[in-house]
Amino acid sequence: MKIAKPHLDRRIRWIALSATVVAVIALGSTTFGQMPPADFKRGQAIYEQSCAGCHGEKAEGVEGVYDSPLTGDLPVKELSKYVDQTMPEGAPEDCAGADAELVTAYLYQAFYSRTAQRRNNPPDIEFSRRTVGQYQNSVRDIVKAFRGAPRIGEKRGFRTRYNSTREIWKGKPAIERLEPTIDFDFGDKSPDPEKLKDPKQFSISFKGGLIIKETGTYEFIVSSKNGFSLSCNGNDQLIDNRVNSTQQEEFRAKMRFDEGEVYPVALTMFKYNDETANIKLEWVKPSGIREVIPERSVSSGRFHPMVVLKTKFPADDSSIGYARGTSISDQWDSATTRAAMETMNFFERELDSILADKYGRIRRRRSRATEEERAAKDHQRHLKFATDFVKAAFGRELDEQEKQFFVDRQFEIASNDLAAVKRTMLLTLKSPQFLYLTCFESDVDSYDIANRLSIVLWDSIPDKELTKLAAKGKLKDREQVSDAAWEMLYNARTRQKLSEFFYHWLEMEKASHASKDEDIYPGFGQELIQSLRDSIDMSLNEIVWSDEPDFRKLLLFDEIYIDQRMAAFYGIEKTEKERFQKVSFESDRRSGILTHPYLMTGLAYYKNTSPIHRGVFVAKSLLGRSLKPPPIDVEPLEEEFDPSMTTRERVTHQTKEINCSGCHSVINPLGFSLENYDAVGRFRDTEKDKPIDSKTVYLSPTSEEVVFDGAKDLANYLVKSPEAHRNFIEKMFEHFVKQPIYAFGPDVLDQMQVKFEQSNFNVQNLIVEIAIVAATHDANFPDDKKNNDE
């Protein structure tokens, strides 16, 4: 403690006085950091008299005198000090004391701050293509336009049929029931000596839908000494091992699945004269976990195959914090082409079944129709399919010209109906109307609004209901659009998009790859990480999809979901049978996501905590502060540097340099306030036999100094902080719209902030509000005038 303590103690005492004042200011202001108008005018007058000569009327800089615009990151207080002592150049005494403070406050609000910059130089809405995720979702939803969305239902487990002969489909089944998992070893016995009398021969069929929560490649592992075949997602012969003369007992096959989808799976086994019988179905998930496919991942419903795109797309540009489709490349063009071919091939495989289900079967037996009549009907079915395909992809009715170009013309060129349908599909998926997110006509119509709503809320194409609303002209004013958006909110795609927001916002990918020292954290591993991830997801979803989806609860919730693994590792008592149980977990020391072990684990090193990672996370992700990257590349000090030092002492020591302290004066205190949670998120009082010091002082952008003693104080500050609210709104907007919020008008953020507060920080409200703004910002609604008059 030699290094920092005297300095820190002084500061804490000094700041304690102002802390309550800050809290009052923060609570009272909705539009954050605004000066009283009179002060603003006085500041402006000083600026124009003393500063504009060198810095320009709008702080844009003056060539040859002071070129750069006056923009930056310094808090007002720091900036003010600088102005007081150095400006105007050569005569700092001309602008000092109260004048310096006024002019700095004016400068800050009018030009200098990030908010001011964006208000003064509003970005444009950028011409964009579908992002990779939006392309993939859209293609899957085209399939659903023909197949309907899968109904997962409540029942879990495999629909299982036992037959008393080796031929599973012959005769009536002896037993039909749901089996939670497939993991059986019957030995030389019958599975049911009463109903399956002959232990030498029987057969079993398991069917269900795999509920996928994680995108990636899955490996199936079937273990059996008997004949079996595994089919999945339209692949009849994923593993065909009905002939078992090989003595092999473990069989593997890989498949790619997408999060949020359900894929049909069927496993059929039979015993015939084999000595014993056994069957087990496991998978290795993308995260590397091998397990018997659990009951919760299997719906007992019936499902159609879903298209799975294997094409690897080049990553979207995420350089400004969210993925956006503002550039194209050769690789992107060929990826969209390959994906279009994959989609076409998928539909080609499924076409007979889709045509029959959607446009009627063509009976061949006992049909009185002539061959010509049947052929004509079949031709009509193909035409309808092709037209519906284009309609689904474009989310609109086609005009005559479009129908002629995308459908009729292709049937004229192609040698047969199937070839024509394939041409239409390729052409549609390669067309600008599908690839780009813009309306190519001058007026925004209802279909454009529908397409925007669906891209914002679902990252996909409109569904049938939404297209129908557009067709009926029911998206003609803000209220109707709002109704539609509310309707769309409670959809699996919106849930998924919001989950993706949380994943991104809370930097969850950090924890998903975390590995920890086995000596210090015995028992910590990939399985526990998965449990923690499920746990935090459950809390987040519970809050945002409840009747009171209050943003503040995310930071304040005091009960968490635990499973057996978490219970054992964190020493919590689990009493209920369900996989997850909600319990109060050290509620006097913990607060919402901030202290959830999943986050704390991700924001930490292999052995130790990382106050810097935690501080940066709170500053950037929760408070929206812009931090510049470190001026020099710095490796964190090794623990061996001084084994007696605590983590806090080591970090303080390393960042005390003047080059570092600018940002670290913001970062460190935020990070130190979380020092009570070790590298796997367990609470601790001491480190190296010294008590944990989680008391800190945080300097806000308005130079207010706030004292935190631990995570609860930090959380309580965040829920009241207008900075944090604005940041949440802006990040949410960017994630959903994939455009900067200021591109939609200078006041959009301010207005949303007011509404957010008025709605008790209702997250659902916020999402709907974002969708309405994005969908209607340039629409000419007939009632616009009336609204403006009011």
Next chain:
Amino acid sequence: MSNSYRRREFLSKLGVGAAALPFVAGLPAVMGAQPAGPLKRKNKQRVIVMFSPNGVVQDQYWPETEGADFELTPILQPLADFKDKMLLLHGVSNKVGGDGDSHMRGMSCLLTGAELLPGNIQGGSNTPAGWASDISVDQELKNFLQSQPTTATRFGSLEFGVEIRNEADPWTRMVYAGKNRPIAPTQDPYSMFTRMYGRSKDDDLLRSVLDDVKDQLKSVGSRVGKEAQEMMQEHQSFVSEMERDLREAAQQKLDLPAPNLEDGVSLRQSNMPKISRMQIDLLVNGFANNMNRVATLQYSNSVGQVRMKWLGINEPHHQLSHDPDMKEDSQKKLTKINQWFAGEMHYLLKRLAETKEPGTDESLLDNTLVIWTNELGKGNSHTLQNIPMLLVGSAAGFKMGRYLKLGNVAHNRLWMTLTSAFGHELESFGVKNLCDGGKLNLA
């Protein structure tokens, strides 16, 4: 155990690697350096095994007269053009025995001459069984040809299928890479196209819509702002590039350009005639471009249940084949079915005959032997005796234009004769004691 393996082992004991093989001078013919016996071997030799199921109608298939003056029976009639290139062998029997019913053994022992392994697959009679226990003769030949630089090709062998039941079992597989290693034939001509030419048939379809894609980009691009227009122009340039790439890929150097397959022919039974022709076109093109020297062409499978509605036959093939000899209507239909297969074989032979060996005056057929066989001798008796063995083409150096009755010889000996004709002498093939008597004299 595979014989080629044994051979390699022998050579390695001599201290000679497989790569050095052609340089090993003075070794006896068994090493493949010189032709054996009185057969005159061709420089280039290829073989095709064509399969159709469920036996044949005896008096509609087998001629009465032996020798060169044999009559063309109704089933053979479609092949009249090639009568002088035919060698029809009566009296070749599948004597393998062991586990499995006649259809299973008929199929999985047909080209292997080896017993089925014990297993869990039960047929209509006899004991259950598994996969064949050894390599099939086509693969044996492929391995032999691939082991020498002068006869090695890109694929060695290609396995074509037409309308095969979509399950893997001893009834559907006749080609084996070895014990327990069945090779699935490719039923989809478009997949085979991709494999052979390294580009998808759908690439041609894609190429043909790219003009339309560019038109769209142009017309839509004129309706957007400047920034967006630039992106659209960039996009158009990518499309043009892709067009060029596809065109170049389609013009790859081939001795004979890839066949122009019709788009959009789906894999359904009513398309069997179309798919058969597509597969044959691919097969012949593969030979012309020296992609492989060995091919199989499997129609349906043992117990195949194809309904040949395009012939006016609504009953499934296997079901018909169970009908007694007296049931005339069924026998007529069965004859018609086999005439259809003969017609496909005729198309294959014709294509081989009219396609020149690149750079020579010879036709592909001059250097190819086509063997049309079956898993049964006769459908309703399920006999494995007198399996149809029709050989056409000059590649083996056999004396053609004849109908021979061989009595009742094990088919293992025919396969030994075949490999020998390709310069690959084997002491036995498949079940060892069925090889007693050695090669057949077909010279």
